[in-house]
Amino acid sequence: MSILPVVNITGALGGNQFEPSIAVNTLNPNIMCVVAVDTSTGPTLTGFYRTIDGGSTWSTTVLPQPSGYSGAEAPTIDYTFPSTFIVTVHLFNGINDGTIASYTSFDNGETWQPPVIVQAGYGTIVHNDEPFIAVDRSPGSPYRGHAYVGYTPLATTSSAIFTQRSVTQGLTWEPPDRQSNPRGIHDRAALAVGFSGQVYAGYIITGPASPSALLRISYDGGINYEPQLDRQATFISSVVPAPSPLPVPNYAFRVQTNLCLGADISVGPNSGTVYAVWNDARNGYTDVFLSKSPDGLLWSAPVSITGAPPGTQNFFPFITVSPFAGTIRVIYMTNRIDGFLLDVFVAESFDGGATFSNRRLTTTSFNPNGNSPVPTVLIGDYITAATAAPDNLAAVWMATTPPTGKLDVYFGT
Numbered sequence: 001m002s003i004l005p006v007v008n009i010t011g012a013l014g015g016n017q018f019e020p021s022i023a024v025n026t027l028n029p030n031i032m033c034v035v036a037v038d039t040s041t042g043p044t045l046t047g048f049y050r051t052i053d054g055g056s057t058w059s060t061t062v063l064p065q066p067s068g069y070s071g072a073e074a075p076t077i078d079y080t081f082p083s084t085f086i087v088t089v090h091l092f093n094g095i096n097d098g099t100i101a102s103y104t105s106f107d108n109g110e111t112w113q114p115p116v117i118v119q120a121g122y123g124t125i126v127h128n129d130e131p132f133i134a135v136d137r138s139p140g141s142p143y144r145g146h147a148y149v150g151y152t153p154l155a156t157t158s159s160a161i162f163t164q165r166s167v168t169q170g171l172t173w174e175p176p177d178r179q180s181n182p183r184g185i186h187d188r189a190a191l192a193v194g195f196s197g198q199v200y201a202g203y204i205i206t207g208p209a210s211p212s213a214l215l216r217i218s219y220d221g222g223i224n225y226e227p228q229l230d231r232q233a234t235f236i237s238s239v240v241p242a243p244s245p246l247p248v249p250n251y252a253f254r255v256q257t258n259l260c261l262g263a264d265i266s267v268g269p270n271s272g273t274v275y276a277v278w279n280d281a282r283n284g285y286t287d288v289f290l291s292k293s294p295d296g297l298l299w300s301a302p303v304s305i306t307g308a309p310p311g312t313q314n315f316f317p318f319i320t321v322s323p324f325a326g327t328i329r330v331i332y333m334t335n336r337i338d339g340f341l342l343d344v345f346v347a348e349s350f351d352g353g354a355t356f357s358n359r360r361l362t363t364t365s366f367n368p369n370g371n372s373p374v375p376t377v378l379i380g381d382y383i384t385a386a387t388a389a390p391d392n393l394a395a396v397w398m399a400t401t402p403p404t405g406k407l408d409v410y411f412g413t
Contacts, residue, residue: 006363006412008401009049009058015039016407017047018380020396023079025108026137026323029388030054033085033109034396035075036409037380038062044071046089047409050109055394055411063103066115069093072101076384078135080145083108086170088118088131088149096120098127100151104170118149118164118173127154128162130381134191134199135169136221137323138265141197143221145169148199150179150189158183161203163191165222179216181231184209188381192261195272197221200296204239204259204278211239213259213276217296237291237302240282245375246313248340252375253368255279255286255315258382262319268326270352277305277330279315288317288332292353305330305347305356312336314345322387328353331361331385331395341365344383344397344412361395361412370405379407388413 010017017036025031031052038047046063065072069091077087084106091099098121104113121128131151136144147166152159161180166173179201180186190202199218205211214233216225227234241257262275274296280289289302306314317332328349333342343362349355369376383397393413401408 006361006410007055007058009034009409009411010036010040010047010060011401011408013038013040013060015041017409018398018407019074019382020398020409021076021384022386022394022396023077023085024386024388024394025079025083026389027082029392031108032388032394033077034409034411035077035087036398037073037075044073046072046075046087048109049409055413063087063112064115066091066101066117068096069099074130076131076133078133080135080137080169084145084169085109086133086135086147088133090129090131095123097123098129098154100128100131100149102133102149102170102173113171116171116173119151119176128152129154130188132189132191134193136193136197138193138195138197140195140265141193143197146221148191148193148222150191150201152186152188159186161186161189161201163189163201163222177225178231179203179225180205181233187256188258190259190261192263192274194263194274195265198296200261200263200274201225202236202259202261202276204257206239206241206257211241213237213239213278215296234297236276236299237289239278240280242279242281242286242315246286246315248313248335250340250369250375252377253379254377254381256381260317260319262321262328264321264326265323266326270326273352275319275321275328275353277317277319279317283310285311286313286315288314288330288347290330290353306332306334306345307356307358308334308336316383318382318384320385320387320393322391324387324389325391326352327387327391329385329387329393331383331397333383333397338365342368342399344395346393346395362399366399368400370400370407371403372405
């Protein structure tokens with residue numbers, strides 16, 4: 001995989017594409033698969049984009065909807081050996097709104113098995129949202145190939161974090177397991193798989209209790225999670241949620257305060273280390289913080305990793321930890337260049353999180369409102385990244401593209 005210019009994956013499509021998620025074949029870094037919310041065919045569906053030349057060119061399509069569902073959103077994708085990709089999405093359609101489904105490809109995204117219902121939703125009664133997929137691909141794990149999905153059943157005043165596991169690479173799913181306690185306000189689950197197959201299931205609770213980043217751990221491939229007593233969780237850090245929208249004139253897009261986890265499964269000096277990142281407003285502006293732990297139990301004090309000027313807004317962080325070298329890379333959106341227009345940066349650490357350097361990924365700053373005279377209320381809730389061999393960043397994000405102002409999915413290294 002060579003270092004490429006930024007590529008607009010979906011520029012030739014109609015509609016909008018946003019909330020991209022990327023996964024890379026560890027054995028062949030030329031093969032990468034991306035999913036995103038896609039309205040190019042009219043309804044909101046799961047767009048699927050694939051490259052076999054390291055990101056230079058991309059094929060584009062949409063994944064088929066299960067019968068009885070009119071749309072999909074919030075897709076994520078992950079990879080495991082030798083050529084398996086698994087996607088999870090949130091499906092909606094009237095009384096079945098809030099259903100979580102999965103798709104599996106055993107041939108590097110060329111063909112897909114029929115969609116599988118992970119957990120049915122029932123509209124406003126049980127509305128499962130924000131799925132996140134993590135697949136065990138650690139060479140040191142006895143559970144390699146297991147897939148785990150986290151999601152958030154929403155209610156009007158409270159929500160929770162649930163996980164489910166699949167030992168059939170997404171073809172069937174076991175019953176749900178609630179991770180969070182007490183119930184409160186949660187936006188999204190965070191999952192990562194460690195060197196020996198530990199499953200790290202984390203989340204941020206933003207209310208009514210003191211906002212905190214919390215974690216539970218499974219040491220037996222997702223059967224049981226510790227601590228077990230009353231589903232109590234390990235404390236990572238206190239959190240000051242980002243204001244939504246951010247306090248910048250003519251910003252109206254929402255910004256969630258979500259946790260993202262990464263684990264070092266390399267054989268490097270920091271193998272086994274777990275990392276947590278999130279956007280946080282503790283300093284009076286939204287910045288990206290990182291905590292780390294040797295075992296998921298004892299966590300370091302959070303530190304800012306952006307080096308951004310005070311008063312700038314830095315959000316949508318996503319971490320990828322290289323399985324080859326242990327390199328930590330956190331991508332995020334920021335207004336640090338213009339004050340209003342947005343860019344995507346990456347914070348990189350080659351010493352286990354002791355120090356970080358930051359560089360710009362975007363080549364052109366973009367207007368979150370596109371060409372609209374009315375501030376946009378949604379540009380998506382996340383961007384994502386992965387690591388390609390031998391130790392290269394593969395990142396995807398959404399940005400508005402002149403002159404149309406439509407949201408497109410971009411790829412950068």
